[in-house]
Amino acid sequence: MAGPSLIMYEEEFNQINKVLEKLTKEANAKIVFLVDKNGQLISAYGETKNIDTTSLASLTAGNIAATGGLAKLIGEKEFSILFHEGEKDNIHISIIGQRVILVVIFDHRSSLGLVRLRVKKTGDELSAIFSKLIKKVEKEPQAASPFSEITDEDIENLFKD
């Protein structure tokens, strides 16, 4: 299989959520969320109640993948920042540490300049957390995986109607 699973532990998850919370406040954003490049939502913060964050995550990753394809065609490695402007809400998307995608949704209460500034700072913090996380996953014994003890029966049980 290509690459190991992305694994998230409580400690890093809490740190990430704190960083997202801080970004939401400092950038006056409506919603901030973090997605891995394969479309899995890692965490979301802000006014997420009426928003389908799972779909947002998948479409964001698709968007980044498609723009990445465009970038390669013109000889760029990637486009690290994307910005979509709407009538009311805007979306700022940036790639963090080549692995995760940070998305900020904001309206007239904020500005592109402010969001860019705050995202830059946040990006460094998130990169540090993810580097630590990756090192930790490499060190941790795999016995901690919920799959090592899974039985065929557990799997069968999922499919009982």
Next chain:
Amino acid sequence: MSFINYSSREINCKIVYYGPGLGGKTTNLQYIYDKMSPDTKGKLISLATETERTLFFDFLPLALGDIRGFKTRFQLYTVPGQVFYDASRKLILRGVDGVVFVADSQIERMDANIESLENLKLNLKENGYDFERVPFVMQYNKRDLPNAAELQEMRTILNPKSSPDFEGVATKGIAVFETLKAIAKLVLVEMKRSTAVR
């Protein structure tokens, strides 16, 4: 590549439906979406053209239940089947945990099936996967059509490694859930195997 979150106790896996254009990939997802209860499914996202041809992908998130206290979520994607959308197909395979191949049983689509399967192998390889090792399920779709090829012939040509296979009629839902269950099982078994070996 799955995502395991110990904090929220969730496991996320990605399954991609692959196959030739107009073979029934989107129909599979549409049927699953129609039949699942609202609390276990998310929105079905379809990035399609005006003529309902898939342009980029369809996406359907499903929650299957708990395993050892972990919520098990599957994210189903389809690829655009038309030959010229190859760049998009390659992108969607990124991070895949399991592949369903929806073959079109009509005898005149046999070349398209073969071409698409070869394309799958190539695109998996370019994403760093070995086709022989990726959880894989075959669905021979459109078995109700009069011009359907012989099952044995399709098996020989399209499924030489004897992966789990099903005779389907996606428009009527025949074998749609059997296919989904089979791939979900293979993905979970593979996860178990890969964690046991290390």
